[in-house]
Amino acid sequence: MALKSSPAVLGMLTRLSRRSFATSKALASKPVTVRDALNQAIDEEMERDEKVFVLGEEVAQYDGAYKVTRGLWKKYGDKRVIDTPITEAGFAGIAVGAAFAGLKPICEFMTFNFSMQAIDHIINSAAKTFYMSAGTVPVPIVFRGPNGAASGVAAQHSQCFGAWYSHCPGLKVLMPYSAEDAKGLLKAAIRDPDPVVMLEDEIMYGIPFPMSDEAQSKDFVLPIGKAKVEREGRHITLVCAGRGTDTALKAAEQLAGSKGIECEVVNLRTIRPMDFDTIARSIAKTHHLITVEQGWPQSGIGAEICARVMESPSFFELDAPVWRVCGADVPMPYARTLEAHAVPGPADVVDAVTSVLGNKISAVQAQ
Amino acid sequence: MALKTGASFVKLNAFRRAARLLSTRTRPETAQNGGGKIAKFPGARAPYVSEMKFFNETSYEPIPIYRVMDNNGQIIDKNEEPNLDKATLINMYKTMVQLSHMDKILYESQRQGRISFYMTNYGEEGIHIGSASALSPKDLVFSQYREVGVFLYRGMTVTELVNQCYGNCEDPGKGRQMPVHYGSKHHNMVTISSPLGTQMPQAVGAAYAYKRVPNNDRCVICYFGDGAASEGDAHAAFNFAATLDCPVIMLCRNNGYAISTPTSEQYRGDGIASRGPALGLHTLRVDGTDTLAVHNAVKRARDFTVANNKPVLIEAMAYRVGHHSTSDDSSAYRSVEEIQKWTKDESPLQKFKLYLEHKGYWDAETEKAWSKEARDTVVRTMQEAEKKKKPNWKEMLEDVYYEMPPRLQKQMKQMEEHLKKYPEHYPLNQHESD
Numbered sequence: 128m129a130l131k132s133s134p135a136v137l138g139m140l141t142r143l144s145r146r147s148f149a150t151s152k153a154l155a156s157k158p159v160t161v162r163d164a165l166n167q168a169i170d171e172e173m174e175r176d177e178k179v180f181v182l183g184e185e186v187a188q189y190d191g192a193y194k195v196t197r198g199l200w201k202k203y204g205d206k207r208v209i210d211t212p213i214t215e216a217g218f219a220g221i222a223v224g225a226a227f228a229g230l231k232p233i234c235e236f237m238t239f240n241f242s243m244q245a246i247d248h249i250i251n252s253a254a255k256t257f258y259m260s261a262g263t264v265p266v267p268i269v270f271r272g273p274n275g276a277a278s279g280v281a282a283q284h285s286q287c288f289g290a291w292y293s294h295c296p297g298l299k300v301l302m303p304y305s306a307e308d309a310k311g312l313l314k315a316a317i318r319d320p321d322p323v324v325m326l327e328d329e330i331m332y333g334i335p336f337p338m339s340d341e342a343q344s345k346d347f348v349l350p351i352g353k354a355k356v357e358r359e360g361r362h363i364t365l366v367c368a369g370r371g372t373d374t375a376l377k378a379a380e381q382l383a384g385s386k387g388i389e390c391e392v393v394n395l396r397t398i399r400p401m402d403f404d405t406i407a408r409s410i411a412k413t414h415h416l417i418t419v420e421q422g423w424p425q426s427g428i429g430a431e432i433c434a435r436v437m438e439s440p441s442f443f444e445l446d447a448p449v450w451r452v453c454g455a456d457v458p459m460p461y462a463r464t465l466e467a468h469a470v471p472g473p474a475d476v477v478d479a480v481t482s483v484l485g486n487k488i489s490a491v492q493a494q
Numbered sequence: 495m496a497l498k499t500g501a502s503f504v505k506l507n508a509f510r511r512a513a514r515l516l517s518t519r520t521r522p523e524t525a526q527n528g529g530g531k532i533a534k535f536p537g538a539r540a541p542y543v544s545e546m547k548f549f550n551e552t553s554y555e556p557i558p559i560y561r562v563m564d565n566n567g568q569i570i571d572k573n574e575e576p577n578l579d580k581a582t583l584i585n586m587y588k589t590m591v592q593l594s595h596m597d598k599i600l601y602e603s604q605r606q607g608r609i610s611f612y613m614t615n616y617g618e619e620g621i622h623i624g625s626a627s628a629l630s631p632k633d634l635v636f637s638q639y640r641e642v643g644v645f646l647y648r649g650m651t652v653t654e655l656v657n658q659c660y661g662n663c664e665d666p667g668k669g670r671q672m673p674v675h676y677g678s679k680h681h682n683m684v685t686i687s688s689p690l691g692t693q694m695p696q697a698v699g700a701a702y703a704y705k706r707v708p709n710n711d712r713c714v715i716c717y718f719g720d721g722a723a724s725e726g727d728a729h730a731a732f733n734f735a736a737t738l739d740c741p742v743i744m745l746c747r748n749n750g751y752a753i754s755t756p757t758s759e760q761y762r763g764d765g766i767a768s769r770g771p772a773l774g775l776h777t778l779r780v781d782g783t784d785t786l787a788v789h790n791a792v793k794r795a796r797d798f799t800v801a802n803n804k805p806v807l808i809e810a811m812a813y814r815v816g817h818h819s820t821s822d823d824s825s826a827y828r829s830v831e832e833i834q835k836w837t838k839d840e841s842p843l844q845k846f847k848l849y850l851e852h853k854g855y856w857d858a859e860t861e862k863a864w865s866k867e868a869r870d871t872v873v874r875t876m877q878e879a880e881k882k883k884k885p886n887w888k889e890m891l892e893d894v895y896y897e898m899p900p901r902l903q904k905q906m907k908q909m910e911e912h913l914k915k916y917p918e919h920y921p922l923n924q925h926e927s928d
Contacts, residue, residue, distance in 0.1 A: 206706065212737065217695050217730025221738075224699025227684060228634065228714075230706075232699075251689050252696065259687070261668040262893035263679040296894050320896040352899070400899045 157343070158335035164306035165195045165271075165327065168313035169233060171345045173203055176231060179317055182209040182218055183235030183272075192237050193273060193332055219245030219270070223252045226268040231317060236272035239288045239326060246291075253322035254297030269316045274302075274326035275370060275421045276470050282458035285466075287422035289368070292324045293399040293431070299323045299351055300398040304372035306336035308396055311349030319351060326398075328370045354402040356409070360389035363415040363480055366406055366432055368395040371419040371471070378476035388480060398428060406432065407441045414446040417479050421470055424453040447486055452479050557767045559811055561781035562790060565839060567848025569786075576789055578627075580855050586627050586647070586785065587850055588864055590619040590843050593643045595868040596652055597816070600659060600673075603876060604820040609659045611673045615642050617783070617815035620842030621747050623647055624788025625810075629715060629796060634700055635683045636693040636716040639674055640747065640814075644717070648681040656875045662882040663926040668893075669885040691725030694718055694744065698735045698805075701742035705803045713799045715743040715792070721752020723766045729773075735805035736774035743795045744775070744807045747782065749814035754827040770807035782810030783840040786849070813840060886926045 159167075173179045185192045187200035187210040200208040211218040215236065222232040236242040242249065253266045275287040293300040299321050303309040309327065316323035341347060357372060358379050365375040372394045379390035391409050395401065410416055416436065418429035429451030436442055436449055455469040531542050562574045569575045578586075597614040604612045615622065622643025629635075635644060645655065654666055658676055661669040667677060667685070677685025684700075687693060697716030704712050722728060723746055735742050746766040750757055763769070770777030776798060780791040788810055795806040813836035817824045824833070850856035887909070891902050898906075913920060 209738070212730075212733055214726070214730040214733070216726050217734055220692055220695025220727055220730065221699035221702065221734055224636075224696030224701075225703045226699075227696060228700035228703035230703045247689055248692060248695075252687060252692055256685065256687070257896065258893045259667070259670050259675075260677050260679070260685040260893075261666060261670055263677070264685060265896055299895070400901060 157338055159306045159310075159338040159343075160333055160335045161303070161306045161309045161327070162193065162195055162332040164310040164336075164338065165313055165332075166197055166199070168310045168317070169196065170199060170202070172314055172317040173199070173207060175345070176317075178229065179231045179233065180207045180209065180225075181233045181235065182211055182222055184211060184213060184218075184237050186210060186235050191235070193329060195327075195332070196235070215241050215245035216248065219248040220252065222268055223248050223256075223266060226253070226266045226322075227256070227264055231267045231269075233269045233271060233317065236270065238277075238284055238329070239272050239274040240284055240286055242270065242272070242288065249292070249298070249322070249324070250295055254295050257321070258297060265320045266322045267320045269313070269319075269323045269325060271313070271316075271325035271327060273329040273332070275328055276454070276459060276466070277329040279461060279463060279466065280459075281461040285459035287326075287420070287454065288324075289326055289398050289420065290422050290427045290431075292326070293401075293428065294426075295399075297322065298399060300326065301351065301396065302326045302368040302398055303396065304331070304357075304367075304369055304394050306334075306338055307342045308349065308355075308394070310338075310342060311347055312351070312396060315348045315351050318348065323351075326369060331370060331373070334373075349396065352397045352400040352402055354396055354405040355394045356391060356405065357394045358390065358392040360391035360413065362389045362413055363417060363484060364391045364393060364406070364409040364413045365417050365419055365476065365480075366393045366395060366409075366429075367419040368398060368428070369421070371421060374471055374473055375419045375476055377473040378480065381473060381477055382480055386481065388484065390480065401431070401435070403432075403435050403439070406436075407439060407444075410436070410441045410444045414444055415483055416445065416449045417452060417476065417483060418449065419452045419471060419476055421454050423456050424451060425456065427451070427453055429453060447483050450479050450483050452476055551763045551768070554764065554768070556764045557777070557779045557809075559779050559781050560787055560791060561784045562786040563784050563845055563849055565845065567845045567850075567852060569849075574786075574790060576786055576793070578789070580853075582627065583850060583853075584855055586623045587843075587846055587856065588868070589643060589647050590623050590785075590846065591864055592652065592868045592871070593619055593622070593646055594843065595865070596642070596646075596655070596872050599869070599872045599876065600656070601816075601820060603659075604673075608876070608880065609673050611820055612659065613639055613674045613819045614816035615640055617813045617836065617840075617842070618747055618749060619643050620785040620846065621745075621782045621788055621810045621812060624782075624785040625715065625717075625745060625792040628789045628792035630712070632682060632712050633796070634697075634704070634712065634714045635681075636697040636700070636714065637683065637686055638690070638693065638718050638722060638747075639686055639688075640719065640749075641717045642674070642676070645676050645678070645681070645683060648678075648683065650676065650678055650681055650683075652871050653875050653879075654678075656872070656879045657882070660876075660879040660882070661884065662879055663885045664879075664882055665885065668889045670889070670893075691718060691722040691727040691731075694722070694725075694727050694731035695734060697742050697744070698731050698738070698740050701735070701740035701799075701805075702738055705739070705741055710741070711800060713741045713743060713796050715745060717745050717747060719752060720746065720748040720750070720757050720760055720766060721755060723769075724752075724760060729769075732769060732773040732775060732805075732807065739803045740805055741799040741803050742805045743792065743799055744805060745792070746807070746809045747812060748809055749782075749812045751814050751818070751824070751828075753818040753822060754824070756827075765809055765811075767807065767809035770809075775805050775807040777807040777809070779809045779811065782812035783842045783845060785842055785846045812842075883923075884925045886928065888928075 186196045187208045190197040222234040276285040301312045303312045367375040375392045382388040418432050420428045433449045452471045600612045626644040626647035657665045659673040675686040697714050701714040767779040781787050
């Protein structure tokens with residue numbers, strides 16, 4: 128594959144090497160930040176399909192508030208990368224209208240907290256129209272942007288919307304973790320005829336990940352609705368997504384080292400439609416389950432996973448109840464120390480694992 | 495073709511001249527003693543003055559209302575009479591009558607418990623048919639919910655509309671929407687959506703998509719009411735239409751009421767038309783009860799938007815004769831005398847009928863015959879609609895996503911097996927089967 132299209136690959140690699148952190152000349156596993164992976168995905172899809180275009184606040188000349196759309200306005204111009212006035216309800220509505228008329232918009236929210244001002248268009252216009260129009264009006268739109276806690280931005284800039292959007296039929300909801308996740312899922316989202324909500328993470332934007340040759344290809348697409356087992360283990364399953372996966376993997380490292388506990392980390396990648404089969408297979412192996420998410424506990428993603436476990440044969444595979452590790456049930460505080468306590472960290476996951484395995488759920492609850 | 499454009503260009507110039515004349519009289523007076531120097535702020539290039547003067551809604555004359563006919567269907571200025579042939583004019587009038595009969599009978603049918611909900615269009619038939627007759631069938635229509643005449647004029651049949659109200663197996667909407675929320679891909683009419691005003695930025699987005707096509711000859715028209723114009727979406731739509739240069743006609747049906755809220759409580763400015771120039775839109779206010787005036791306005795607007803990729807705002811003034819919907823009793827907030835006055839003096843049907851009679855195209859006999867036929871069509875269609883089955887139960891699970899996801903497939907299979915086992919417990923004979 129790489130040899131057949133070597134000029135293209137080399138061209139891409141030279142572009143990559145300018146942006147990546149590594150100085151190694153090795154072809155395989157070039158580290159790519161999540162931000163650059165997203166940028167590549169959008170660039171490649173815009174090149175591939177003329178109908179794809181980007182709109183949002185600051186996406187054009189400013190290169191994006193988080194630089195995810197860097198270089199795209201320069202390459203594609205005003206027609207394909209559009210700076211909008213500050214009205215989320217306005218530009219989300221316009222993007223949906225453009226999708227009704229046959230274009231493929233990528234609508235960026237500066238953070239998903241601001242998507243609440245446009246949520247009527249996301250749910251009532253985008254998610255429900257295909258159904259309400261009796262299958263005659265598809266809405267091939269992607270809503271994307273950073274989601275969840277960042278660092279020191281307090282209550283109105285730190286909410287996780289995974290539970291909110293995954294509640295609604297008609298939407299597909301993705302939460303990437305690594306650079307490969309980001310690229311493959313965003314490409315899949317852009318190509319998908321349904322409305323997709325892509326919940327990215329601001330902290331993860333700057334983190335480099337090794338990117339395989341396959342992932343660097345222009346046709347690299349990840350399937351929507353398939354989870355990935357990031358780390359295999361036999362003692363307990365950790366189900367997570369987005370930054371929760373980073374937290375879970377760090378906890379798994381600690382547990383393997385200090386206590387010899389092997390965690391199987393299941394990175395959901397897609398929240399809706401959720402890949403319960405992979406979770407079920409993992410539970411059948413480990414017989415213990417913990418969910419990890421940044422969102423609040425009530426009616427959250429962990430709650431949904433617990434419900435599905437109850438309603439399936441997986442219930443009988445469990446040797447202990449499921450435990451959810453979530454964000455603290457408060458609006459995000461500002462002070463750094465308080466913020467650190469409000470968001471689940473590896474230590475919280477470690478505590479949860481040792482308690483579940485030791486059948487000591489009450490010990491975790493006391494915290 | 496050249497001659498037609500030539501004529502409309504001359505008319506456009508004449509209108510521009512008149513508008514400019516009016517505007518000099520309406521521009522507020524200020525002492526230009528700041529030296530008359532023009533400031534060059536990025537936000538505004540305006541002259542400096544040293545006299546402080548606040549502007550408000552009374553600083554400008556209200557935007558005048560364009561009309562072609564008087565209350566007796568007589569043309570006021572011969573130059574403004576559109577050159578529509580007899581067949582088109584008769585079709586327009588017949589559609590208006592058909593609409594009013596359909597409204598009357600379907601409203602009654604809701605009262606009788608046959609359908610769950612209905613909204614009438616009384617008083618606004620002129621807006622519907624006047625605008626629909628000026629558009630190309632390829633133009634995309636976004637509507638609010640009180641534009642049934644546009645659907646009828648475009649070729650949707652009474653049968654299809656009644657089937658939608660009944661939600662039966664022949665409903666093009668597959669029983670998914672409440673009554674009056676029509677849609678037709680074939681007729682380029684986007685499915686109606688309940689949240690108010692959301693169709694406005696969507697229409698602008700669709701127009702943006704059209705403008706990107708080389709040699710585009712399609713525009714988008716978006717209908718909305720005086721109440722919907724208060725939504726945040728409306729402001730965003732106007733602003734974007736102007737800043738993104740979109741070929742869209744924003745047509746406001748100002749019928750004086752938003753459920754029980756009169757326009758005196760809805761806004762303080764000069765209606766919706768005054769917002770147009772403020773946001774950079776080419777704007778016209780027109781008499782919505784004058785079908786010919788609406789036709790002229792939309793025709794001119796359409797030519798303008800397609801030629802220039804610029805938006806137009808039209809505010810069509812009218813009066814909502816009927817209740818907001820079957821869930822409303824407007825006698826609670828307005829007098830019967832008020833309703834009667836508007837029904838009698840400014841009926842679009844009456845004015846248009848008189849116009850046709852003056853031209854010798856219509857008379858009392860044809861009126862009687864068509865009235866009867868229109869009514870019979872609706873009654874017959876309703877009787878047939880009632881007998882038809884409901885849609886196949888599987889439609890409940892279809893079209894949630896482009897491809898049915900595994901979870902829904904599983905649920906459908908489970909339901910199928912369940913129904914095979916216990917058919918006698920379910921009203922399967924009322925639904926269409928596979």
